[in-house]
Amino acid sequence: MNARRTRKRLLGAVAVVMVAGLVSTGCGSRVGASGPGSSSGRSCVDTSGNSVKIGFLNSLSGTMAISEKTVHDSLLLAADQINSSGGVLGKQLQIISEDGASEPTTFAEKAGKLISSDCVAAVFGGWTSASRKAMLPVFEGANSLLFYPVQYEGLEASPNIFYTGATTNQQIVPALDYLKQKGVKSLFLVGSDYVFPRTANKEIKAYANANGIEIKGEEYAPLGYTDFSTIVNKVKAAGAGAVFNTLNGDSNVAFFKEYRNAGLSPATMPVVSVSIAEEEIGGIGLDNVVGQLTAWNYYQTIDSPRNAAFVQAFKTKYGQNRVTSDPMEAAYTSLFLWKEMVGKAKSFKADDIRKAADGVSYDAPEGKVTVNGENHHIAKTALIGKVGPDGLIHAEWSSGAPIQPDPFLKTYGWAKGLTG
Template sequence: MLLESSAAKTKAVTVGSILITTGLVLSGCGSKAANSPTAEARSCVDVSGPSIKVGSLNSLSGTMAISEVTVRDAIALAVEEINAGGGVLDKKIELIGEDGASEPTVFAEKAEKLIKNDCVAAVFGGWTSSSRKAMLPVFEINDALLYYPVQYEGLESSKNIFYTGATTNQQIVPALNYLKEKGITSLYLVGSDYVFPQTANRIIKAYADANGIEIKGEDYTPLGSTDFSTIVNKVRTAGADAVFNTLNGDSNVAFFREYKNAGLTAQKMPVVSVSIAEEEIGGIGVQNVEGQLTAWNYYQTNDSPANKAFVAAYKAKYGQNKPTSDPMEAAYASVHLWKNTVEKAKSFDVTAIQDNAGGVTYDAPEGLVTIDGANNHITKTARIGEIRPDGLIYTVWESPGPIEPDPYLKTYPWAAGLSG
């Protein structure tokens, strides 16, 4: 029943967003039909001058700001580095930033502004799947490009979105395989009440059913929730081997503090999280999450020349006490992937970029990544990390190499029917 309720809410948000953004299209730069790219949308980007505009769209306020401010900072760093190296096709990048305010409808409105009023060549940003789904029709209607940098639930592919965060087979499935190999036979699912946790847990339950893992309980709470006493008490008494956590934003602070207050530890009942990284650990308090596990594709502690350079540059710009994290790195890489694709296409034109994206690579801090032209996702190395007392995350397992994206889980028989 809860799944049905959430799906209804998600559908309502998405439909509402489509209606809002369609109205903005019709009232913006002409009155072309909203179900096809407008002439204005295709001609708005100015390539005649010495610079090219791109947009960053992140939550700088609201419950998701704890995670998204640093993503904006990483985008700005990439732009600064590219400009220092001569720009893109001999043009310097002008970055225009907007605040999505942790609200899907605001993301849709600001995306419309960046595309139609600011005439940007691409937009980098978004975090929650609700924000992405609200923006998706805006980019498709206007035939514009969004580079989305956060891991997500999969089951989606748009020619107008490049997904530079992990899809399910590059994060959640490897995490489940890791838990199974460690002898975990039961899980409790805790998540925020929106599309990513609901869909991710649908996938987790399908995997569990096929792999002999019992789901002891499943609870959701609205984004921004701070009272976890009831949920943590249910987790404590359920007797699960581990918790799979899909909470997002500052709700993680309250959850882990309550978790520790209840006497639950990584040794007694480990928590695997897919949406907290180094930046959030400071807000949660390392004493509340020490020893807990995360599933990502990048950690600040990755040992590679590319990562050492990235970490040094980020800290030099924003402060030595500022950590780097997976979504930041994916956002940073996305700007470089856009640059490399533009240079391969020798054009800022959307169609030219789409046609030339397949096979484009970048030696990212996480390792070499490659765009899959069939689905606009990228190859990524899966990593399970453990939170240590210094507040950093250290890899305890990683995949042998980059994993090809499979957003619809077509290669997993247990996932049949999930995308229907």
């Protein structure tokens, strides 16, 4: 009995020491990376040889791995293609991959490691807004560059981040324009309970208010929530013209299964989703989402030689049953945009790249994209798509031309007061 008690106490002590060790190393790496001493002049990027290191930072484990693994795949494809066509400024890319493990603090820690111990020239990755917000101070402190490939809630423009996914005025606002054009008079908002859906819905409500659209209800489910019977009951009872869905991750599956079981259909009440891409349709079950709407800037079905080449290359590398999606395309494009920026600046230094960034364009699978040097976002074409019986998404409506990025919605009168 006594022996066991001592052992238990020992175990407790060991645990405390381990936790303390973890905490202190966590802080250490972050302080080192964001300390005042680490300015651009002290950059340890080595460009003397015939190769240059870059970092890929995606969640390869944990709850976000389902999405981020695909982004990692398409980044590797882009690196392969760049290397086989002569590299960047004549240097081959050497990839260092790190696992963000779906934890914002891990993202910050690994970003610090990539910058200060691997000395990479730039980092590509991140998915959730929480992971981006955690990495932001690391990149700003070390004056390094992050390329972030996912649509997000806007209201941000760091000099050390290039945002190659859509901001709100390139995805959510066009989706609302489309619904208004279709004569939708009322909306029901369903979202996951975290920063992106809450910010997006604030913007949607401001838009609705200015455009005479009634908001019939607004419901949030905790991330990973799986029982949607009550929320679907509320949606059904409210009888809105359409549902605007900002749910993220697995919750979508439960939501759409429940929606269909309750007898609701795209014909009577369409659902517009901003987080469901080609990759997710298989997991939700095609029967449950066929005919529903999505808002993105890229679909696998885009009919252009450039996209056909991208899809073909991806399937050849990873298998014929794989699909390509918007975040994957944005990640692929981000690596080529960085290559163009480096080529224009003739330098791997963050300051030089920043100066050269404005107006750099690339003929991406989604069409021509151009970097805005002021807010570091890129001009993209918005596409509203419908899930087809083939499991792919087909564009129903297009904004026609690339939309200039406006992360703070400054050019929209109804958005006054949102951005503070």
